[in-house]
Amino acid sequence: MERYVEIDGKNIKELTSNNNVVCCRLRNSRIKSKQLAIMEMLLMNYDLGLRFIKNGPLGDVKGIVSFLISKDKMDALTERLNRIGYFNEFYLLNFDSEICENKSNIETINPLVWKGLSFSIETIYKQDEKLYEQQSPHNRTFKIVSYNGEEKVLNGYRGNGTDMGRRALPVEDARCLVNLSIPFNENKVLEPFAGGGGIIYMYKYINPNVDITSIDIDETLKPGLEYYGAKHIVGSSANVHLSESYDAIVTEVPFSNNATSSVVEAIKNVYANLDEKGIIVLMCGIQQSKDIANCLKEDLNSNLLFKKELNRKGTDVVIQVWTKNFELYNELESTISTVSKVF
Ligand SMILES: C[S@@+](CC[C@H](N)C(=O)[O-])C[C@H]1O[C@@H](n2cnc3c(N)ncnc32)[C@H](O)[C@@H]1O
DSSP states (O other), X not given: OOSXXXXXXXXXXXXXXXEEEEEEEEOGGGTTOHHHHHHHHHHHTGGGTOEEETTOSOTTSTTEEEEEEEGGGHHHHHHHGGGOSSEEEEEEEESSOSSOOEESSOOOOSOSEETTEEOEEEEEEEOOHHHHHHHSTTTSEEEEEOTTSOEEEEEOOOXXXXXXXXXXXOHHHHHHHHHHTOTTTOSEEEETTOTTXXXXXXXXXXXXXXXXXXXXXXXXXXXXXXXXXXXXXXXXXXXXXXXXOEEEEEEEOOOOGGGHHHHHHHHHHHHTTEEEEEEEEEEEETXXXXXXXXXXXXXTOOXXXXXXEEEETTEEEEEEEEESOHHHHHHHHHHHHHHTTOO
C-alpha cells in the first residue's frame, strides 16, 4: 500500500469518515529535520498502516505535519505517542463537531476549513519533558567495570572522554533510530557499537518484547548493557562470530575518522547475520557517510531506503536506512520520493 495520500475536495469526505487526521508538531531541537520526522512516524507505525498527508491542513503553522490513520487503529497509535523522538505534540482534527473550535495551543490565522470541510482541533497528547529528562544519558543509571575490576553504578554516563568513547546519544535521536527500524515488526535486533546503551535502553522502552544483542569492544560496558536488557558480547564487531540471525541492525557508529575502516569491516561482518528481509538503521559522522554507503551499495548490494543529514548540536551527522527486503524498498519508493520534497 502507498504510505502517503493527497487529499482533495472529492475524496476528503470519504477519507475522513473512515480515518482520523492526526497533526504532529516537531520538537524544537529537530525543527529542521521534518523529513526524518515523517519517516520516523511512518516506519514506527508501519504495522498500523499510517499514511502521510502530502498536502495537509494548517500549512501556516511551523513544524506541523499531518497523517491519516484508520479510526480502528487510533487507540494503538495513541498508545505509542510517548515513544516518538522528533515529534512531541499531537492533535486530532475533528470533522464531526457542530461548532468549529481550536481547543489547542496551535496558532493559526486561517479559518478552520480544509478542502471545503470545517473542523475542530483537539490536543491528543503532549510528551512529558520529565520523562525525556529521565531518559537522557546524564540522568540514566548505568553500570561499568571500574579500574579495580569492580562493578560500579553510575548516575549519568556520557563516555570516557576518549576519541572512541563519546557516548551520549540524545533521547530524540535514540528514539528516532529505533523507530526507523520498524520496531513493532522486529523480534531480534543487533546493536554492534553499543557504547553507553542509548539505543539498547530506548529499544527496550519502545518495544520491551524485543530480543536484543549488543557488541562493544570496550569491556567496561558489559554490566551496563546487560542491565539495560541486552545479551552482550565483548569484542570487535569487525571480526566477532555471530551464530544467530537478526531482523534489524540499529547503531550509532564511532564518529572518529580513525574508526571508519573498522566500521566498514564491521558492517560487512554483521550484514551476513541480517535476515533476508532485514533492515539497517545507522547514524554516522558526515565524513564517514560515503565510505559506509559505498560498502552497503557496492560490496553488499543492499537497497538504500534513504539517507539524511542532521546537525546534532554542532556535529554534522547522517542517518542512513538500508534494507535487504526488495519488496519493502519497492513499496516505499514513491513515499520516500514524496517525503524528500517536503520542506
Ligand atoms: C558512538 S559510541 C556509541 C554510543 C551509543 N549509541 C550511546 O548512546 O552511548 C561508539 C562505540 O563503539 C565502540 N567501538 C569502537 N570500535 C568498535 C569495534 N570495532 N567493535 C565494537 N565496538 C566498537 C566504542 O567503544 C564506543 O563505545
